[in-house]
Amino acid sequence: MTLLKPLKGCDPATEDCLRSWFAQQYTGPVQILFGVAAADDPVCGIVRRLLQEFPGSDAQLVVGIPLPGANAKVAKLAELESLAKHDLLVISDADVCVPSDFLVNIVTPLCEGDLECGGKRGATPLWLQRQIEKATPKRRRRCALPAHSIRLPMVLDSGAQCGISKSGAQACGLVCCFYRLANPTTLAMQWEAIAINADFWSQVLQSRSLKPIDFALGAVMATRRQQLQEIGGFAGLVDCLADDYQLGNRIARRGHAIALSPVVVDCWSAPMGWADVWKHQLRWARTIRVCQPVPYFFSLLSNATLWPLLWLILKPAAPVAACALFCWLVRIMTALDFQRRLNRAPSERAAQPPSQSPVRYAWLIPLKDLLQAAIWLLAFLGNRIEWRGQQMRLRRDGTLERLDHRAA
Numbered sequence: 001m002t003l004l005k006p007l008k009g010c011d012p013a014t015e016d017c018l019r020s021w022f023a024q025q026y027t028g029p030v031q032i033l034f035g036v037a038a039a040d041d042p043v044c045g046i047v048r049r050l051l052q053e054f055p056g057s058d059a060q061l062v063v064g065i066p067l068p069g070a071n072a073k074v075a076k077l078a079e080l081e082s083l084a085k086h087d088l089l090v091i092s093d094a095d096v097c098v099p100s101d102f103l104v105n106i107v108t109p110l111c112e113g114d115l116e117c118g119g120k121r122g123a124t125p126l127w128l129q130r131q132i133e134k135a136t137p138k139r140r141r142r143c144a145l146p147a148h149s150i151r152l153p154m155v156l157d158s159g160a161q162c163g164i165s166k167s168g169a170q171a172c173g174l175v176c177c178f179y180r181l182a183n184p185t186t187l188a189m190q191w192e193a194i195a196i197n198a199d200f201w202s203q204v205l206q207s208r209s210l211k212p213i214d215f216a217l218g219a220v221m222a223t224r225r226q227q228l229q230e231i232g233g234f235a236g237l238v239d240c241l242a243d244d245y246q247l248g249n250r251i252a253r254r255g256h257a258i259a260l261s262p263v264v265v266d267c268w269s270a271p272m273g274w275a276d277v278w279k280h281q282l283r284w285a286r287t288i289r290v291c292q293p294v295p296y297f298f299s300l301l302s303n304a305t306l307w308p309l310l311w312l313i314l315k316p317a318a319p320v321a322a323c324a325l326f327c328w329l330v331r332i333m334t335a336l337d338f339q340r341r342l343n344r345a346p347s348e349r350a351a352q353p354p355s356q357s358p359v360r361y362a363w364l365i366p367l368k369d370l371l372q373a374a375i376w377l378l379a380f381l382g383n384r385i386e387w388r389g390q391q392m393r394l395r396r397d398g399t400l401e402r403l404d405h406r407a408a
Contacts (some may be wrong), residue, residue: 001033001088001107001222006076008094008388010043013183013268018046022054026103031085032059037075039063042093044402058085069238070156070392070400078234082180086226096179096219106222108257109172114138173227173256174248179219182266188277189269190361194368196267197358198338204260209293209406213258215291216248219265227251241385242287246398249267249291264342270311279386281372287380291397300376304331305369330367335365 003021021032034047047061062083067075073231075186077091088107093099178201184193207213221244228234231250240246247260289296300306308324340360385393391403 011270218244
């Protein structure tokens with residue numbers, strides 16, 4: 001398989017995140033391609049150190065990639081795509097740290113029952129069974145950061161993950177996985193951790209219970225070269241803001257299923273203040289509004305803090321106050337439980353430092369809901385976003401117009 005890694009800049013966690021991909025217990029051939037736009041990018045030094053640390057790896061740093069579209073990340077992926085040696089492609093963000101058995105797990109739905117992978121319909125190929133056995137020793141190797149092989153409490157067979165029948169009528173075309181914000185080091189990042197570690201993944205599962213998933217989650221995605229070529233490759237996505245959504249959606253529209261791997265990966269972020277998190281959340285909101293306008297419009301109805309508060313303001317009475325307090329308590333307990341589930345490992349628990357304990361910041365959950373209501377409104381009142389310091393305009397079709405031309 002070939003791993004495609006578009007990079008820009010670095011933070012204290014970058015080196016360990018990238019190292020986790022070199023430490024994979026995957027015995028098949030793995031090619032790793034790193035793409036950087038500028039030679040003076042500080043991440044180049046980190047990649048070169050890793051290449052020296054792992055001299056036997058098939059890894060390459062590609063520098064000076066032209067950026068023809070508004071989405072610099074996808075422009076790098078389009079260049080790396082042409083250098084890929086293998087048919088299985090894994091696309092990952094730079095800030096993702098993975099357990100050592102991750103590659104085996106992420107490709108399982110793609111290869112199970114796939115004749116191209118050496119299997120038979122409805123059966124796991126023998127080579128893949130051996131890979132899984134080798135990748136799960138009694139004591140797992142870990143990257144320097146605590147990236148445990150966390151799994152959601154929904155152990156499904158690959159057909160169920162893909163949303164397909166046992167007969168294999170619809171082949172799996174893309175696999176993605178949930179992610180968690182692993183280091184909410186500031187108060188503002190604790191707010192974002194509630195949005196990611198409690199609300200986001202549960203909302204995706206709710207969506208999947210209503211219909212098969214027709215989008216992808218961009219932290220890590222795995223697909224085949226054939227599916228990518230069917231939709232025109234990454235070159236067709238260079239102006240899209242939600243490139244992960246578009247990649248999954250276009251593959252799904254070609255008749256392929258989207259699988260959710262139960263393995264959860266860690267995303268490590270540089271410290272962010274309130275302004276940074278606000279811009280991040282607003283960009284996400286406007287992205288979702290463009291991709292799924294009707295579901296996003298009605299998503300406000302699920303705000304469990306806003307509506308009891310409005311009811312209490314309009315009708316201030318003791319019974320109403322009691323009902324509102326009950327709703328808020330249920331909301332807080334549910335969000336804390338969702339965070340606990342996402343952080344749960346199958347063999348042992350990685351205790352968070354007391355400063356990062358979700359219970360300590362339970363009071364932020366109602367505040368997050370109220371801030372989210374304001375962001376929901378602003379998502380419909382503007383089309384400008386800020387992405388990695390660049391000002392952009394979001395068009396109605398989900399493509400971007402760059403308002404400045406600084407290197408990405």
